[in-house]
Amino acid sequence: MFDVVLKFIMMLIVIFGSVFLGLFFKGIDRILSAKMQRRIGPPLWQPFYDVRKLMIKESVIPKGSIKWIFELFALVSLTASILILFYIPILGKSILGNSGDLVLIIYLFIFPGLSLVLGAFSSNSSYSNLGGQRLIINMLGYEFPLAIICLTPVWLVYKKGFSNIFSLNTIYEHNVWGLTSPLGIIGLLLESIVVFFVIAGELSKTPFDIDTADSEIAGGVLAEYSGRNLAMFYMAEAVKMIALASLFIALFFPWNIQGNFGIMFLVYLLKIFFIIFISSTLIKTVTSRFKISRLTRFYWGYLSLFAIIGFLFTL
Template identity: 45%
Template sequence: MIMKVLLAMVVPVAGILIGLLYKGIDRILAARMQGRVGPPLVQPLRDVRKLLVKENIVPDDAVGWLFSSMPFVALVSVMAILLYLPLGITPVLEGYGDLILVLYLLIIPSLALVLGGFASSSPYASVGGQREMVKMMSYEFPLAIAVISVAWLLYSSGAENVFSLSVISGTHVWGLAGIPGLAGLAVIFLCMLFVIPGELGRIPFDVSEADSEIAGGIFAEYSGRNLALFYLADAVKAVAIASLAVALFLPYTVSGIFGLGGAAAPAADFLFHLLKVFFVLFVSSTVVRVVTGRLAISRVVSVYWKYPVILSFLGLLLIMGGTLI
């Protein structure tokens, strides 16, 4: 019990540090791909430290309590997600929440952004908030289909409690499916990778921030401590969504292979999980962010509702067909 309480305190803080570490790696890798040197690895930490000493401005026309509370809501909700996700180790709050809860919790940071944007009285932030809502409607649909497909596969293989995250990460989904099912899973995994940059608001789906069009969008009026909290929430959210993708599709561990026992096993699994998280983020976010430009807002919806939705339906059909044969 004491162990659990300790873990519940350590895991969110570790999540913040890992998120900032990946932000640093991401910026260095992106810089190298563009032929630049890039910032030092600890730069995101320095950014946060700097933002904490800056003046924290609340605009006169803003709805003050909403404007100032939304950064906390965003950070706390993403830190809560980490407690439900298997990060190589079993989830801290195992048995208290499942995949559906995680999907709901993933919506909260975006909603906090939208509310904070609307509360800040800036027209740029209002436009950004509307765009964020439109974007949420676009990427939630393929994400939901991807999750349902994996749950269907587990259900048809006879697993109980298919939405429980420890069941999902304890089962190797790729071993359950037949040949059509494997193709279906590959397609669904691709859709999941497609959803990640939208969920994180990275290029090419950063329409709600859009520096060159609407001056930072939702964040236009945020400064100082509030901006630092959003910065941290963004870093943790990257870890959370990538951990979800890893738990669904790459739930492999290394402790069994090397025959580790005792305290070394969860440590090794945790480090391997980090490696997988960084790999997923590198493929779906860093590379994509460097090689593409921003899509127009009207194209974001059509891109999401055409390709990933059709592809994920195809994957779902393949998986269902595979289980029926």
């Protein structure tokens, strides 16, 4: 009985903590990118103000749309993003880590993007249709490098002969950098670079923000969303940032300082900040948007090539 209550409390902590951390890091991201562009930028807590503002505005449902699909997928998007965090080992322990493995997480990451696409298509507006189809193409693109870089640690663990190779707990325990030859370490470094681009792609940051291209298609996927539905998608994007960063920390950067819980958590936050800084802020500020007909070629061509070379080095 106590076990169930403990799990429930941990669940609540993860839900509220992830939303809080996600919005917090989003604020940091906005300030830093503003400073890099010589602007002042919004205050640090701006995303929280945004969510509060969205929740008290009217949520208009467009005329031709199917209401239950429109609203349901806003909720599903945020729910799925939070559910991913339950399966990833944070600081070594995960809530549901014994009932889901890496393949499940790869599939669960489709859900937030898929919800956006279905919400966009059900908005019955040309702009959101365009945004939705571009988002699908974006998703098709990044899944290939994502699959390769997620399966590389699995391959390394498999070569050493451990059992339960797909379980994230196993991968987290055996530090993936210590399992290969020096050539393999070069390969893993290559794949780490690809990781940052894949994170930028999944979060739809420039140069991959083809779906929410503000100046071209007036908001893209979220053009017809407002009010509390938009707040759900906003928070889902923030939580997805945390989930992606946590996944790649568990796969590629699992070191930690031995100490009490507070210090380990602080190091974890620093690692998240580092990943988000490079993939979100840095790449966003120095690049411009990809054209849609060049996007797939970049993902499946260059990025996957680097990932495959990295994988081959670890063989």
